[in-house]
Amino acid sequence: MLLTTTNLTKSYHTLEILKGISLCVDRSDSVAITGPSGSGKSTLLHILGTLDTPTSGSLEIDGQDLSTLSESGLSRFRNETVGFVFQDAHLLPQFSVLENVLLPVRAFGRVDAAATEQAESLIASVGLAERMTHLPGQISGGERQRTAIARSLIMEPSLLLCDEPTGNLDGQIADTVLEVLLSSAVSEDRALIVITHSESLAASMSRRFTLKDGLCSEV
Template sequence: MIEVQGITKSFEGLQVLKGVDLRVDAGEIVSIVGPSGAGKTTLLQIMGTLDRPDSGRVSFDGEDPLSMNASRLARFRNRNVGFVFQFHQLLPEFTLLENVAMPALIGGRKRSDAFAAARRLVDYLGLSQRMDHRPSELSGGERQRAAVARALVNDPMAVLADEPSGSLDSRNRAELHRLFFDLRRDFGQTFVIVTHDENLAADTDRRIMMADGMITSIETK
């Protein structure tokens, strides 16, 4: 479904990615692990079309989004890729429900449809009693579950998560990890997760080890 081929990337003369090839199939949960500076986040950003490689190709079901102009690429990304970051990145002036609906509204969906989709996800994630609260009124676990709901509201091809549980305590971390697998079971969702959490990585379908800008090994569960 998502495939990167021959991806290279340098910053200020430092080569961060050195010809990375990776394919992620629909319904997979894949983790990318490795030491800091290995190139994990850079690879995730290129996979999600947030950044462009110096060379190589990114494809989604055979379509090359990086060949698109900026406006078309933004629309493609909005429809097809959901993002979850270590720090939730919720907009503080909006309620939980408004934050979840935001990508659908940006994508041009009718307001009623966008909020209906957001409510369904908020209900699924057990946040119905918190939907009118602003991020400052939510716990860390609630904020991160809201961020997951926001990533899912447009029913993307894949959710790309960068250290999604890195700021959570052990209980909330375990709940978030279970949620990824529940979402795969119930919605067929695909996840690519950059993580330092070995417990999460051990549970994923494939564990991609990176070091020095290269994939060094792939372990299949």
């Protein structure tokens, strides 16, 4: 299994958001998570991505028990193993498309010719070859989202987590972004987990979960 959670809970003071989530996700799985607003989907995704810690329960990714890592070990693990696509892209406005895609490489190492080539090829694969040097303010919402997808793949993560990647986009653009995401993200040694309200996206994933009343069930 790539990812295993056992009885994960998350509470804020007396408010129990997650009440015992036990999930197994394998490499090559593509998973949709749906559920009402406020049900804890983003909270769960942040915990799975090691950006937040559970109140109790355990999380293992790629054979690694996350609770045993130090803060710096955890950020290295996250950078190497987990890719994120957030709802609003989270690009740094002062950097170009190419520089944004290379940020995870720069965070822990040196940007060499091979990394640059890899970034350029990812950017081309999401249809932005002509936009490499544009700043986020000079591209469209769908293009920003596609840049975020390229960035999430630059470290070749085993686990790709997306929080409503098309939440701010409408119809046609949302569909294009989803196609790009699925075609570049689905791989034999990568698991994809996407929070979505989109029926068509959920239907195109291999597994589907619903989060409700603090519990997650496969449908």
